[in-house]
Amino acid sequence: MTKPGNFERHCLLPRTPFPASAESQKPRLKKAQEFPILEKQNWLIHLHYIRKDYEACKAVIKEQLQETQGLCEYAIYVQALILRLEGNIQESLELFQTCAVLSPQCADNLKQVARSLFLLGKHKAAIEVYNEAAKLNQKDWEICHNVGVCYIYLKQFSKAQDQLHNALHLNRHDLTYIMLGKIHLLEGDLDKAIEIYKKAVEFSPENTELLTTLGLLYLQLGIYQKAFEHLGNALTYDPTNYKAILAAGSMMQTHGDFDVALTKYRVVACAVPESPPLWNNIGMCFFGKKKYVAAISCLKRANYLAPFDWKILYNLGLVHLTMQQYASAFHFLSAAISLQPKMGELYMLLAVALTNLEDPENAKRAYAEAARLDKCQPLVNLNYAVLLYKQGEKEGALAQYQEMERSVRLLRDSGSLEFDSEMVEMAQKLGAALRVGDALVWTKPVKDAKSKHRTTSTGKAAGVQQPLGSNQALGQAMSSAAAHRKLPPGAGGTSQLTRPPSLPLEPEPAVEAHPAEASAPRREKQEEDDPGVGVSSVRM
Template identity: 75%
Template structure:
């Protein structure tokens, strides 16, 4: 238990290789531990080895089929790989076991948006907004969906709600999400709604640089250009992985799924860009898949 907890701490700080070495020690004594395989899977996710991550998470799901946290992580990895039907399957299963978590509905709405089921995506966002009063990502991405569907008034309402949540989080010192990921989309959303002057992003350094890069990309509301394709929206919402929470798995093993230090996921690509970094990072060849599965097997050995 102590070794698994130590590995979890290393994992939360982004030291995935060190964490995997700790997990190998645990696997030699407790090879059938669901928290162990969940954490190994999320280590591979952090290393952007998505096939190995899914392999390990599915093993964890086999060992503990009713653990919603494992289903959550499976849905998240499939969203990252742009496998939206599979993501919908796992997120729906997670919601059945944890119906009061707004973030699950938010991610489900992303999958539905990319599956072009807009009406159910809106219902899912409404449920997420009703359940989660603190997460600004919910309101921001709901605003993007409404704007892309032509509902500027509804988008403005959700954008203002997002600003309120960010201000409240700053005042309470609970700003645990990754603000850099939100800056670009929020700036574009503000420019599109012509409310850019009221933006709440005021931190200097890296965030100010992100603002400067994002500002020229803002769309004019008069042209009503969409803020991104379904794929870009899914990538933006997958950034909820960096929200700063760690999902503690039960059974007293001390394991957690490290959502705070997961890989940086791109948001909306520029119109002249050829492809997003995420698209090029997803393994496609059979040889790469065999290699990553071998690595996941080494974790067990």
């Protein structure tokens, strides 16, 4: 018999359902619509940009702009940077202006707009935009620096100096020192330029560009000890610095060490085989060694690489005169005069060529122009006097002889010229022929220039001479003294990522076409005086 309790234990009783809650009876709401995140692919854009994978970067940018209907500021910004790298400056300017509209309080956008205007040559407009950016960020040294560079292009050097000094006050940078020194070089003030570069070297003693530039300035002033010291320091930090090697070689060439100079130039030729100053200097080394065919070959290569460099044409004319190839000399000297019409020595050498080509009338005109342009070069007056004497014009010859004596007295008093013994001998013969007796200016003993290469600095009015070619290095190095040192471009997001900096502006080598590489100091040429070249028409 089964117990009631056991029966109940094994029977399943029906369960009473609980009433459903009110919430469960309500219909479910639809999920809220997801809005696109404008910056969700900024990281990928940044990654492709810094890897310089521009095609992939542009593909991601295109996709991002389609998703955001053209409202992603960072994608537009990086696209503008890529367009500018590809040379599409106007298109990049329009995109940067779009960024400035999307984010009007961002100084970086305005700086990029101003940089694009600068690259388009609209310097006044660039200054206005930089001033707007300065209102948003008053402690940005880059803005002051770039405004100063714009003023350099506008040739407003005083305003440029003020802006560059402001930039140095905010933050000292090598590039700002370089541009400030360049202003002084454009103004022809070498002393102030040297002071600026000395401060720059104190601030950045391992910067080989600053050391090389300072050494070249000392070289131009003839302070060889300091020049060698700074160039040596530059080579210590960078043994492959071709500018410093070229300058050191030119110093050795100036002092007649042609073989050592050629050894230096061989090193430079490996780094910059297409350098016009290099081949000019090599050519003049061969000229100094009296290897004239090799000299002409090197100089013609330099002329091919830089057809509008008057110094190379001058040297070619000089070598052809030495080889008595007067028609070729006339050709190159005429070309040099068309590029440098204010240099008296060019007209003098042209007159020598014309005299040997039996064209005395044009030779007289060339001598007259040389005497007008260079009043402190006795060689011009001496050659002119000889030509007039040969033509039977003794009165004119006497006048030129007396003018020569006046120039010699001035140069002797200043101690800036060593007289060539052959020049002295010819002057005494001409004086005897003109019956003026031995002039007192020739009574002092002179050094024989055949044993020591005398120098003539044609860049100075005093007519002190130097062998052609030594300061060709100076011309090259000073034109790139501001070298295109570009900060590494990078891109970043609108929030977490850092944007690429708007690069400090630097004048191109074309600026160095003002009295400067540019933009830079006046370039001097070196000239190897072969005994008798300058006075070939003096021989009687």
